Amino acid sequence: MSELLTRLRAFEGQTLTPTTWGPDAVNTPMIRHWVETMGDTSPIYLDDAAARATGRDGAVAPALMTQVWTMRTFTDKMANNDPSPVWTDLIATLDDAGFTSVVATDSDFEFFVELRPGERVSLTEVIESISEEKRTGLGAGHFVTTLKTYRNGDGAVVATQRWRTLRFRPKDTAQPEPKRESSPGSESTVPKGLRPRPAINADNAFWFEAAREHRLVIQRCAACGTLRHPTGPMCGRCRSLEWDTVDASGRGTVYSFVVNHHPRIPGFEYPLVVATIELEEGTRLIANMTGVEPHEVEIGMAVELDWIDADPELTLPAFRPAARKDS
Template identity: 35%
Template sequence: MSDSSAADILERIKPLMHKRVGPYNSWNPVSRTQIWQWCSAMGDHNPLYLDDQYRAEHSEFSRDKAVAPPAMMQMWSMRDVNGNDGPGSTTDNLFEILAALEEEGYEGIMAVSYDQTFHRYLEEGDRAHHYSTIINVSDLKTTGIGKGFFVTQLAEFMDQNDELFAEARITYFKYQVPKKPAGASKPSAPGKINRIHPVENHDHEHFWQGLRDGKLLIQKCDDCGELRHPPQPMCEHCQSLNWSTIESKGKGTVYTYTVMHYPEIPPFDYPNAIVLVDLEEGVRIVSQLIGTKPDDIKIGMPVEMKLTEVQEDMTLPLFHAAGPKIEEKP
């Protein structure tokens, strides 16, 4: 699809923007039963919501009325199980922009972000309704799941006095569902994403096996004695193919480092500090630095290794800031 047709689509749908649609009414007033059902399903035991004694003694709310968790804001005026809006709701179609995009082939929809402000917590007996307005449609964007438009909806959540108790800007991505190649497989069971396994070929296997056996091994030339890392089959100093390994003490200093922030690649935790360590034995090794705040990482800081089983069948020499030296008393 060319940019000009995207421009055409935008020109057609922009007039549909900024139309405030509503009200969408609630089927029922805020009730203790629904608050209980929510809190029970979510495991939320905050006494503010359902503990009358607590509220009377410790809050600005009344003893007699259960308080709704603020995140329930949107559900009070949702459709019922049959897809019907509450009595007296508008029959106007809020989503004519979405329908127009669907006609153009942008059939997929995915909520991407919520931005919510809570003005007051609702109490039992309050009666909610909401209005919605499409406030922005982006230019055509390409993301990991396809091409489409980001559509932002402003939802205004009002009480029985027409006062705003909460508002949300909800952004959806309305996209062209990419055609599946013929023979595409069915969705597989969701799986945990693991760290990528290293290649353990003839030249490298000893290193990874050593870690599993609890040792950080450094290759040593049997003929000239030079140490080397990462592993390679031939000594670059004397061209010997004969080698063995020594066990590193796992102590060294940071030669350089980076702190990775973006993109966040699963399964790693971010920020992810990566260090290049000068080992005392005289070779360098790359690893993660654990337990030091990013601002405290310095070139030259002493670090020591802790062999860590990060996942099944993968042990890595992760580094930590070295503690102060403790002198052994004789």
């Protein structure tokens, strides 16, 4: 074992976040905002009678809201913004060894107990593991996994979340590329380097394969027909594991958007418009906007499918303003 790895492994088991209670109890108004935003129409989250019909004691909070109940308020973040000294020391150790860049790779949630309005949730986070040096498409680096444990007021473990990041030493990915026509408002015409690689797994490989064929597909439950995105192994409505896909029309509207100017990441043109697109089929996805100046993008704007052939191995859907039909 190298001297660096020995130093890194010494951080395993150390506490990043001591047991901290969320600022608010589980409550119905926040649940309502969540399910409306996510488009989750299951009645067990807002209707006590519907929840009791499934054997529950009453309405429950969506499992994926577990992290929400422990998030600090804006005021609290501003007043207590000092990072964990353990985390500071770990990052300094990695930085000194040249591993100065970071990319999140995955978040693995496991749920054990459903939460009901009125319950409080606490969070404890420790450094679970640090890998030996790995060679990746972004560069050599170490995977750092932290384990967050969520508990209710009785001390029962509600959920665990493994949050994994890659701390890597950037390799020189800059290489000559053919000049691309710049979109309106672009500050750069030739992106340098490659776009970051998506985390491909058994649940989403089919989606990226279809994209390489310039096909935008939506995962569909084979049992109840519910469409879902992001992709996943199980239907959130009927819990079936059987699924197929349908081809999206490529038409939709801008549900929300942001314009990124910094940080400048290789492989992207700036300013970069990142939008949440609501497809006419009803699902939403995150994509770049093309063929439009940032100040022209509006919520509700009609859009149509475009494609970004980032490099020979990566094709991603994008959206441009829909062509106006002659009246």
